[in-house]
Amino acid sequence: MTYLLEAKDLRKQYADKLALRGLNLQIEAGEVFCLLGQNGAGKSTTINLFLGFIEPTAGAAYLNGLEVAANSLKIKQYLAYIPENVMLYPHLTGLENLALFSSLAGFSYKESELLAYLDQAGLPAEAVRRRVGTYSKGMRQKVGIAIAVAKHAKVLLLDEPTSGLDPKASNEFSELLRQLSQQGTAVFMATHDIFRAKEVGTRVGIMREGELVDVRPTAALNANELEQLYLTYMQ
Amino acid sequence: MIQSIAQKEFISTLRDRRFVVLSGLLLALLLAATLVGRGSYRTLQHERMVAQQTVNEQFHNQPNRHPHRVAHYGSFAFRPRAGLSFLDAGLDSFTGASVFLEAHQQNSVNFSQAQQSGSLIRFGELTVAFVLQVLVPLLIVFLCFSAFTEERETGTLKLLLSQGVSMRRVAWGKIAGYGRAVALVVGPALALAAWLLFGEEEFAHNPDVWVRLALFVAGYAVYFFLWIVGAVVVSARQRHARSALVLLLGCWMLGCIILPKATANLGATLFPTITKAQMDADVHEAAQKGINGHDPQDQRSAALKANLLKQYGVDSEEKLPVSVGGLVMAESEAYTSKVYQQHFADLTRTYERQNAISNWAGLLNPYQAIRPLSMGLAGSDFAHYVHFQQAAESYRYQLVQRLNGLQASMGYGDKERKLDAATWQAIPTFAYQAPPVGWALGYLLLPALALLLWAVGLSWLGLKLIDNTPVV
Numbered sequence: 001m002t003y004l005l006e007a008k009d010l011r012k013q014y015a016d017k018l019a020l021r022g023l024n025l026q027i028e029a030g031e032v033f034c035l036l037g038q039n040g041a042g043k044s045t046t047i048n049l050f051l052g053f054i055e056p057t058a059g060a061a062y063l064n065g066l067e068v069a070a071n072s073l074k075i076k077q078y079l080a081y082i083p084e085n086v087m088l089y090p091h092l093t094g095l096e097n098l099a100l101f102s103s104l105a106g107f108s109y110k111e112s113e114l115l116a117y118l119d120q121a122g123l124p125a126e127a128v129r130r131r132v133g134t135y136s137k138g139m140r141q142k143v144g145i146a147i148a149v150a151k152h153a154k155v156l157l158l159d160e161p162t163s164g165l166d167p168k169a170s171n172e173f174s175e176l177l178r179q180l181s182q183q184g185t186a187v188f189m190a191t192h193d194i195f196r197a198k199e200v201g202t203r204v205g206i207m208r209e210g211e212l213v214d215v216r217p218t219a220a221l222n223a224n225e226l227e228q229l230y231l232t233y234m235q
Numbered sequence: 236m237i238q239s240i241a242q243k244e245f246i247s248t249l250r251d252r253r254f255v256v257l258s259g260l261l262l263a264l265l266l267a268a269t270l271v272g273r274g275s276y277r278t279l280q281h282e283r284m285v286a287q288q289t290v291n292e293q294f295h296n297q298p299n300r301h302p303h304r305v306a307h308y309g310s311f312a313f314r315p316r317a318g319l320s321f322l323d324a325g326l327d328s329f330t331g332a333s334v335f336l337e338a339h340q341q342n343s344v345n346f347s348q349a350q351q352s353g354s355l356i357r358f359g360e361l362t363v364a365f366v367l368q369v370l371v372p373l374l375i376v377f378l379c380f381s382a383f384t385e386e387r388e389t390g391t392l393k394l395l396l397s398q399g400v401s402m403r404r405v406a407w408g409k410i411a412g413y414g415r416a417v418a419l420v421v422g423p424a425l426a427l428a429a430w431l432l433f434g435e436e437e438f439a440h441n442p443d444v445w446v447r448l449a450l451f452v453a454g455y456a457v458y459f460f461l462w463i464v465g466a467v468v469v470s471a472r473q474r475h476a477r478s479a480l481v482l483l484l485g486c487w488m489l490g491c492i493i494l495p496k497a498t499a500n501l502g503a504t505l506f507p508t509i510t511k512a513q514m515d516a517d518v519h520e521a522a523q524k525g526i527n528g529h530d531p532q533d534q535r536s537a538a539l540k541a542n543l544l545k546q547y548g549v550d551s552e553e554k555l556p557v558s559v560g561g562l563v564m565a566e567s568e569a570y571t572s573k574v575y576q577q578h579f580a581d582l583t584r585t586y587e588r589q590n591a592i593s594n595w596a597g598l599l600n601p602y603q604a605i606r607p608l609s610m611g612l613a614g615s616d617f618a619h620y621v622h623f624q625q626a627a628e629s630y631r632y633q634l635v636q637r638l639n640g641l642q643a644s645m646g647y648g649d650k651e652r653k654l655d656a657a658t659w660q661a662i663p664t665f666a667y668q669a670p671p672v673g674w675a676l677g678y679l680l681l682p683a684l685a686l687l688l689w690a691v692g693l694s695w696l697g698l699k700l701i702d703n704t705p706v707v
Binding site: 051054073077083089096101103104131144157 | 250251389390391394395400401706
């Protein structure tokens with residue numbers, strides 16, 4: 001079976017630190033995998049390895065069946081990425097930013113389509129033609145979500161995507177993720193937000209010091225149990 | 236993809252107030268330099284044309300005179316400025332504007348603007364070329380130093396690359412975008428220059444000036460391309476914008492200020508020029524070995540006279556159909572001219588060797604490649620100066636020998652007689668024909684090649700470096 005995301009004994013050693021210790025993971029289409037862990041646990045390193053921005057020291061990451069390190073450019077067509085803090089081009093408007101990133105991904109949308117994506121992401125209509133330099137963090141995050149959705153990717157790589165979003169926008173984002181997973185998108189989300197992980201995730205993993213120490217289906221745990229499990233590993 | 240990134244860079248740059256202020260200042264400087272340069276060109280050109288006409292008329296309107304008196308009366312050759320020299324004055328301000336043409340000696344070209352102006356001109360003029368060569372690269376540095384560092388620092392680079400764009404394509408997009416922004420600053424000034432130039436009858440139908448201007452623009456396009464590529468590569472390889480800016484400013488100082496002066500000093504040290512006094516003394520000493528036309532006791536003159544008597548089969552100077560004095564003068568002129576030309580050629584060779592050091596440095600420093608290319612295409616470099624000097628000397632020699640011929644044809648006792656004033660009107664005056672662009676290109680192969688090598692080498696190596704640049 002071809003997994004949309006797969007890690008085989010994936011390791012990353014920096015000069016003075018072993019950031020990832022033999023990660024083995026498979027994520028299928030329609031699955032939302034939430035990776036919990038403290039700062040420095042290796043979550044961002046894992047995302048960077050799946051994005052092909054860094055090379056593994058050993059092992060391999062696969063995206064849609066392609067080894068990431070050997071196909072770092074090709075695999076980008078199958079993924080969309082939302083960082084913790086979406087930074088856009090401040091001299092361009094939200095609409096122009098979305099048009100730019102979509103065109104780079106190979107999509108040429110009409111303005112009405114772009115506006116629809118921004119609306120779907122929850123960006124107020126009055127903001128779409130304002131320069132991004134005037135946006136709040138949450139508004140930038142919404143444009144980032146629109147960019148990811150407009151790419152129609154098979155895999156979503158999310159690094160603390162709800163950071164900076166207000167509760168209403170976070171809920172809307174969770175709903176959006178559910179819709180995307182129902183359409184077959186595989187989601188890999190690194191987060192600190194246990195509640196959000198329980199709410200949208202189909203599986204949850206806990207990472208500590210570069211090691212995936214536990215993986216559970218979220219259906220098997222309630223929020224409190226998940227929190228207890230997480231705290232146990234973090235002690 | 237490249238087009239989208241280029242468009243984004245262009246729009247972002249135009250909306251950046253810092254760029255608008257900086258480029259506005261630079262554009263104002265360029266336009267001012269173009270207009271002032273053109274005004275100065277027209278004034279000087281007019282002055283020199285009027286002066287040349289005046290001396291030509293004075294020469295033609297001489298009264299009845301002995302030809303050798305006319306040879307000593309002499310004339311002047313004024314160097315007309317080249318059409319594009321208002322864009323790049325090159326050496327024009329430091330080389331002379333006119334040369335006195337007289338019998339027996341080859342004078343140097345004198346009365347440069349630097350000689351007649353205050354000492355401030357020695358610090359360089361505000362010409363279009365100065366702005367293009369020195370200030371536009373500075374604008375490019377400020378425009379491009381954060382091309383990648385800012386993207387990396389803010390995190391937009393990861394988002395950009397996650398869309399499936401390679402670092403190389405991002406770099407090309409940025410280069411194209413910044414290129415458009417620079418063209419927006421430089422373009423209006425060059426368009427104004429072209430309009431001023433070709434709006435006048437003098438150059439409207441002159442393909443040579445068209446070709447020179449086209450190559451001038453192409454040369455600067457390559458030069459700016461180099462700076463943009465260099466700045467983008469440095470920005471990609473540095474982790475922080477501050478270190479990229481410091482490195483680029485260091486390159487700018489080294490390339491535009493330190494290296495040109497260092498290589499000029501090195502050239503002058505390796506190939507020292509002799510002083511004017513020493514050269515005059517050397518020429519005088521060498522000239523002594525030839526016939527002295529003004530010394531009747533000169534033994535070589537006596538030998539020439541004896542040969543003439545024998546050639547014409549007569550026994551006294553009175554019976555000769557030619558003037559011995561005129562032929563002695565011609566012989567003397569041929570010899571002294573050879574002596575002067577030898578010494579001027581040696582001096583020119585020394586200057587050329589000095590310049591060659593600087594020109595070869597163009598392989599290390601693009602500024603030292605564009606500078607001679609720009610001057611050469613503008614017609615204000617050393618080669619064009621020497622071309623004028625040689626044309627003036629050639630005219631002087633032919634004029635003096637023609638007058639010596641007239642004297643010789645007067646026969647015995649010529650010194651007591653004069654030729655009719657109409658004789659001088661039949662003598663053609665000095666009319667300088669500047670060399671064509673094809674001739675100039677022969678002198679510009681090294682700088683042109685250096686610039687192209689830089690463009691190809693930097694693009695290839697720089698973008699290879701960018702390919703291997705870590706994203707995070």
